[in-house]
Amino acid sequence: xxxxxxxxxxxxxxxxxxxxxxxxxxxxxxxxxxxxxxxxxxxxxxxxxxxxxxxxxxxxxxxxxxxxxxxxxxxxxxxxxxxxxxxxxxxxxxxxxxxxxxxxxxxxxxxxxxxxxxxxxxxxxxxxxxxxxxxxxxxxxxxxxxxxxxxxxxxxxxxxxxxxxxxxxxxxxxxxxxxxxxxxxxxxxxxxxxxxxxxxxxxxxxxxxxxxxxxxxxxxxxxxxxxxxxxxxxxxxxxxxxxxxxxxxxxxxxxxxxxxxxxxxxxxxxxxxxxxxxxxxxxxxxxxxxxxxxxxxxxxxxxxxxxxxxxxxxxxxxxxxxxxxxxxxxxxxxxxxxxxxxxxxxxxxxxxxxxxxxxxxxxxxxxxxxxxxxxxxxxxxxxxxxxxxxxxxxxxxxxxxxxxxxxxxxxxxxxxxxxxxxxxxxxxxxxxxxxxxxxxxxxxxxxxxxxxxxxxxxxxxxxxxxxxxxxxxxxxxxxxxxxxxxxxxxxxxxxxxxxxxxxxxxxxxxxxxxxxxxxxxxxxxxxxxxxxxxxxxxxxxxxxxxxxxxxxxxxxxxxxx
Numbered sequence: 001x002x003x004x005x006x007x008x009x010x011x012x013x014x015x016x017x018x019x020x021x022x023x024x025x026x027x028x029x030x031x032x033x034x035x036x037x038x039x040x041x042x043x044x045x046x047x048x049x050x051x052x053x054x055x056x057x058x059x060x061x062x063x064x065x066x067x068x069x070x071x072x073x074x075x076x077x078x079x080x081x082x083x084x085x086x087x088x089x090x091x092x093x094x095x096x097x098x099x100x101x102x103x104x105x106x107x108x109x110x111x112x113x114x115x116x117x118x119x120x121x122x123x124x125x126x127x128x129x130x131x132x133x134x135x136x137x138x139x140x141x142x143x144x145x146x147x148x149x150x151x152x153x154x155x156x157x158x159x160x161x162x163x164x165x166x167x168x169x170x171x172x173x174x175x176x177x178x179x180x181x182x183x184x185x186x187x188x189x190x191x192x193x194x195x196x197x198x199x200x201x202x203x204x205x206x207x208x209x210x211x212x213x214x215x216x217x218x219x220x221x222x223x224x225x226x227x228x229x230x231x232x233x234x235x236x237x238x239x240x241x242x243x244x245x246x247x248x249x250x251x252x253x254x255x256x257x258x259x260x261x262x263x264x265x266x267x268x269x270x271x272x273x274x275x276x277x278x279x280x281x282x283x284x285x286x287x288x289x290x291x292x293x294x295x296x297x298x299x300x301x302x303x304x305x306x307x308x309x310x311x312x313x314x315x316x317x318x319x320x321x322x323x324x325x326x327x328x329x330x331x332x333x334x335x336x337x338x339x340x341x342x343x344x345x346x347x348x349x350x351x352x353x354x355x356x357x358x359x360x361x362x363x364x365x366x367x368x369x370x371x372x373x374x375x376x377x378x379x380x381x382x383x384x385x386x387x388x389x390x391x392x393x394x395x396x397x398x399x400x401x402x403x404x405x406x407x408x409x410x411x412x413x414x415x416x417x418x419x420x421x422x423x424x425x426x427x428x429x430x431x432x433x434x435x436x437x438x439x440x441x442x443x444x445x446x447x448x449x450x451x452x453x454x455x456x457x458x459x460x461x462x463x464x465x466x467x468x469x470x471x472x473x474x475x476x477x478x479x480x481x482x483x484x485x486x487x488x489x490x491x492x493x494x495x496x497x498x499x500x501x502x503x504x505x506x507x508x509x510x511x512x513x514x515x516x517x518x519x520x521x522x523x524x525x526x527x528x529x530x531x532x533x534x535x536x537x538x539x540x541x542x543x544x545x546x547x548x549x550x551x552x553x554x555x556x557x558x559x560x561x
Contacts, residue, residue: 003172006141006164007032008040010099012175013145015042016182019070021061021425022046023054027074029101029116032169034072046425046454049446051078053418055085056444059094059159060422064380064403068153069096069422075103076116079125079161084412086128088419089159091410092240093216095152096159098125102134104167122163130158138171142179150184155217155302155320190302192319192327200275200298200315200324201331207273208339210234211294213257215241217278217301217321219402224325225277231329232338234271234346236264238279239394242405247398250347256357256395258291260543263353267345268294275328276300278321281310284411287544300324357396360546363510363537364388368397370514371433374521379431380423383407384416386437387469391542393435413468414443417460421447424456431457431521438464438490445496451526452500458527459520462493465533473541493530503527508535 010033014022021044026034037045048054051073062069069089073082079100089096102108103117111119118124126132131151135141144162152160204210212228212235222244229235229252235245236257247254258264268274273296283289289310299306299313300321307316317324358365367388375381377400383389385408399405406423408415420434441462451458467487475483497504507516507529520527533539540546 004175005032005036005169006135006138006171006173007036007169009141009173009176010145010164010169011036011040011042012179013142013182014070015040016179017068017149017184019043019068022070022072023048023057023061023422024072025051025054025074025078027078027101029075029078029103029166030072030099030169032166033099033101033164044425046421046450048418048450050444051081052084053421053444053447053450055082055096055098056088056415056418057422057425057450058096058098059085059089059092060382060406060419061426062089062094062096062422063092063406064423065426066403067095068149069094071096071098073098073100074116075101076118076121078116079121080118083124083128085415085418086125086159086161088408088410088412088415090129091408093157094159095157097149097152098129098159098161100125100161100163101169102163102165105136105165108165125161125163128159130160132161132163134163135165135168138168138173141168141173142176146182146184150186153184153186189320189323190318192300192317192324194327196315196317197324197327197331200317201328201335203296203298203315204273204275204328205332205335207296208337209271209273209342210336210338211236211271211274213274213276213279213281213293214238214244215277215279215281217241218244218325219278221277221322221325222402224322224329227329228275228325228332231332231336232342233275234342238282238285239407240409241279243399243402246400248400250350251343253350253353254396254398256353257285259285259287260395260546261353261357263349263356265292267349268292272296273298276313277325278302280306283310286310354396358392360540360542361392362540364392364539367510367513368392371397371435371517374514374518375433376431379404379433380427381405382416382420382423382432382434384434384436384440385411385413385470386416386435386440386463387465387473387539387542388437388463389435390470391539413437413440416440417444418447418450420458420460421451421454421456424458425454427457431459433459433461433517433521435461435463437469438462438466438493439468439488442488442490445491448496448500448502448528452502455525457521457524459517459529460526461517461529461531463531463533464490464493465539466490469533469539473545476541477545493528497528505529506532508532510536
């Protein structure tokens with residue numbers, strides 16, 4: 001009879017909880033687990049070219065699938081390489097299960113110089129994730145796995161790591177009979193206080209110009225949010241809460257929520273109540289909290305620590321945002337007295353704010369419209385931190401579903417390509433576009449070969465300005481235009497794509513952008529579209545760097561040098 005080991009348990013556990021895809025790199029300290037995956041042949045294992053890329057892929061997969069992302073790494077350096085991906089998953093509130101090896105139990109934390117041994121690995125992983133656990137005996141492996149996966153999927157969700165020493169991976173155990181009926185003990189949605197709902201409804205019932213601010217924690221509350229909007233609420237979204245309501249809804253500003261749009265900031269002055277659902281009101285999106293929000297601010301969040309963390313609230317409701325929105329919609333039905341002109345004023349503000357924002361984008365003014373026309377309505381829109389994303393990709397490229405947008409919430413450059421590979425593998429039957437800058441692409445460009453091997457329907461758009469465009473504008477603003485370490489020597493992207501066996505296209509005229517992306521998407525499999533920003537023209541600075549009076553003068557001076 002074939003022995004049943006902890007490695008077998010890991011493989012079967014993942015299948016039993018519904019995992020169909022995992023990411024990572026095989027190494028000396030995870031071979032027993034990956035061997036068990038191979039023998040069971042029950043899930044797809046995606047071979048990343050680096051643990052950082054693999055962790056980002058698991059994150060992107062989780063965001064688009066709505067389920068658990070899984071990354072396998074080795075011990076020590078391998079686990080450390082996964083850290084950037086875990087950091088981003090924590091920023092994004094993404095449920096990722098990181099399973100890593102460990103040196104043999106008799107050597108752990110003794111600094112004896114065994115292969116890949118890093119004393120304090122658990123503390124490192126705990127610092128960057130929601131939690132980290134070590135399996136200390138074969139008998140407890142099952143319980144630790146159940147706990148870790150449950151924690152990752154329990155709101156507020158996040159990445160959880162599990163260390164399994166190499167000797168325990170090989171240890172023989174009795175197969176847990178409860179695997180046959182395993183259901184993770186993820187707690188049901190947390191109901192808010194009835195009294196708090198009554199109080200919030202009383203405040204909101206008096207509002208004549210009410211609005212919603214929708215964050216990542218509201219993505220599963222779309223139906224209840226729609227009920228509130230049917231009562232007359234307008235809405236805006238955080239960049240990680242996009243698609244909770246389709247952004248072509250007439251009462252949605254989408255992600256043009258005020259940061260970089262003075263007209264929308266002015267509009268807030270007339271809003272007499274705002275309900276914040278599942279959003280941290282992050283400093284990155286509010287100009288370090290300088291964005292002035294309505295005085296009557298009601299906040300609802302499943303995390304009690306959200307209260308008062310950024311903006312002071314008139315009332316805080318602790319509970320699931322879907323249940324909060326549903327409870328309020330029932331209480332407010334027939335009680336709202338929204339100003340008759342509010343919808344028309346909202347629509348006019350949305351139209352004019354969009355036009356005004358596009359007017360700041362120079363030769364890229366219509367790129368969002370071109371991209372939206374090229375990407376099918378159910379397509380997935382993945383971005384890296386690039387000047388194009390920070391200006392139009394995050395703000396005015398409309399999204400229509402809660403799992404249609406993925407971007408680095410932590411504002412790092414580099415995650416775009418691997419996030420997109422994971423997203424595309426989760427987006428079965430849908431097209432995915434990833435927009436990255438040449439600087440960010442350089443950090444993970446080896447994952448191009450992962451895309452070539454896995455063959456997802458993914459169009460990789462590289463906005464190539466031969467350097468760090470965002471950094472240039474920051475340097476212009478804060479160090480009097482002294483640009484340093486901003487220029488990059490990179491590969492010929494057309495030849496690089498050919499080397500990976502991926503179709504490649506080039507755009508050197510702005511009006512050809514959308515049609516080229518559409519052409520790339522028309523054929524199944526991965527493709528690369530290089531956008532020559534030098535040929536098209538320099539991208540203007542974006543908020544908060546767009547209002548510095550000397551930008552035009554400095555640009556003119558550079559042209560004459």
